[in-house]
Amino acid sequence: MxxxxxxxxxxxxxxxxxxxxxxxxxxxxxxxxxxxxxxxxxxxxxxxxxxxxxxxxxxxxxxxxxxxxxxxxxxxxxxxxxxxxxxxxxxxxxxxxxxxxxxxxxxxxxxxxxxxxxxxxxxxxxxxxxxxxxxxxxxxxxxxxxxxxPHGREKLRNVAIAWDGSARAARAVRDCLDVLLNADQVAIATVLDTKGSDGLKSADGLVDYLALYGIKASISVIANPPGDDEGQPLREFLMKEGFELLVMGAFVHSRLRQAVLGGMTRSLLDECPVPVMMAY
CATH class of the missing domain: 3.40.50.620 (HUPs)
Incomplete structure (x- = not known):
């Protein structure tokens, strides 16, 4: 173990x-x-x-x-x-x-x-x-x-964290520390839109938190152009950089809002190239 x-x-x-x-x-x-x-x-x-x-x-x-x-x-x-x-x-x-x-x-x-x-x-x-x-x-x-x-290939060496600064994202990080501790690469991915990014404002704090456990993490800023699919920029980032797992908080916006308007969680549940570890 x-x-x-x-x-x-x-x-x-x-x-x-x-x-x-x-x-x-x-x-x-x-x-x-x-x-x-x-x-x-x-x-x-x-x-x-x-x-x-x-x-x-x-x-x-x-x-x-x-x-x-x-x-x-x-x-x-x-x-x-x-x-x-x-x-x-x-x-x-x-x-x-x-x-x-x-x-x-x-x-x-x-x-x-x-x-x-x-x-x-x-x-x-x-x-x-x-x-x-x-x-x-x-x-x-x-x-x-x-x-x-979406597949059965268990690889957890390169892990991305979808970080938006929310309590649910923080819980996901804490719940998945075992995976992060054994990863070779950890990236904190924060999506930047026209209104800025709450995740980017607190990403340095997450880097410091992970360092307490000996986890060295980098910060990646992802541009989110206007569009209907909030998850597409993150999907493209995961595929381009070769990540094998995504850690994220689930349904940061209300379940009703996501059902009506869509959202990051629903988009990634509909289509994601890698396994997603979620916490709510």
Whole structure:
């Protein structure tokens, strides 16, 4: 285990209708668990329900029985695959899964996340399904950091911090100190628009804070030209400079404002070339 590591326990969430071998979150979390010698828990959520219409009083009990059996069969197949994948990596894990169509699709994930140091989830666009709501529940309802990953390549040597001076950005930095301590390169990226940048005003303070832990960080100022996509300049910076992880505070503006007008968090959740570690 990395010296002083706080990542003693990791949680990964996937669904029973996906191939675990192709789930970036599981691959990434397995690498993290191996590197940090962490306890790993996998939660397998129920697949979308297959509900025939119309349901009568008599047919509803048949449907419940059929759906319960289908969920159990699909979950067991996924669990067997997970055990095989983890065994190949020498990683042990506790695995839970939904048992009934009446199990809340997100509540058990939320409950588990509150007792784990980090939750790892697949990247997902806001187009329905389990993925995006799961990410937002993990961010808003658990009090723990969340990693959202578009791929399974666990590399944490070059890390960027999206710094805007907010309390949520500060919490993200604190929650991710273990990662920053082991990085070869840390850059504090602050976006500068026509109104200036609150992040730039306090970036020197963050440099001094990180130095207390022996972390040498540089400051990168990113121009943000007028446009509808707040995340695009940061995406371009990450790709151009070859960063492998982004650390940021989530939903600094209100959730409603981001839903209506867009924002940095929503833009990066929709599309980001690297894993994002977020705190709220």
């Amino acid at each position: 990395h010296a002083g590591s706080r990542f003693r326990s990791l949680l990964v969430g996937i669904t029973a209708d996906e191939d675990p071998a192709q789930a970036p979150a599981l691959v990434y979390a397995t690498e993290l668990a191996s590197n940090y010698q962490s306890k790993l828990t996998v939660y397998v959520a129920a697949p979308p329900l297959m509900q025939p219409f119309p349901l009568t009083l008599g047919s509803s009990s048949i449907w419940i029985a059929q759906e319960t059996e289908r969920i159990e069969d699909m979950s067991q197949k996924v669990i067997q695959t997970i055990h095989r994948l983890l065994s190949d990596r020498g990683v042990n894990a506790g695995i839970e899964h939904a048992h009934s169509p009446f199990d809340g699709r997100f509540q058990r994930l939320i409950d588990l996340a509150r007792f784990h140091d980090l939750t790892v989830l697949n990247a997902a666009k806001s187009s329905g399904g389990w993925g995006r709501p799961a990410i937002e529940h993990a961010i808003f309802d658990t009090g723990r950091p969340v990693m959202v990953t």
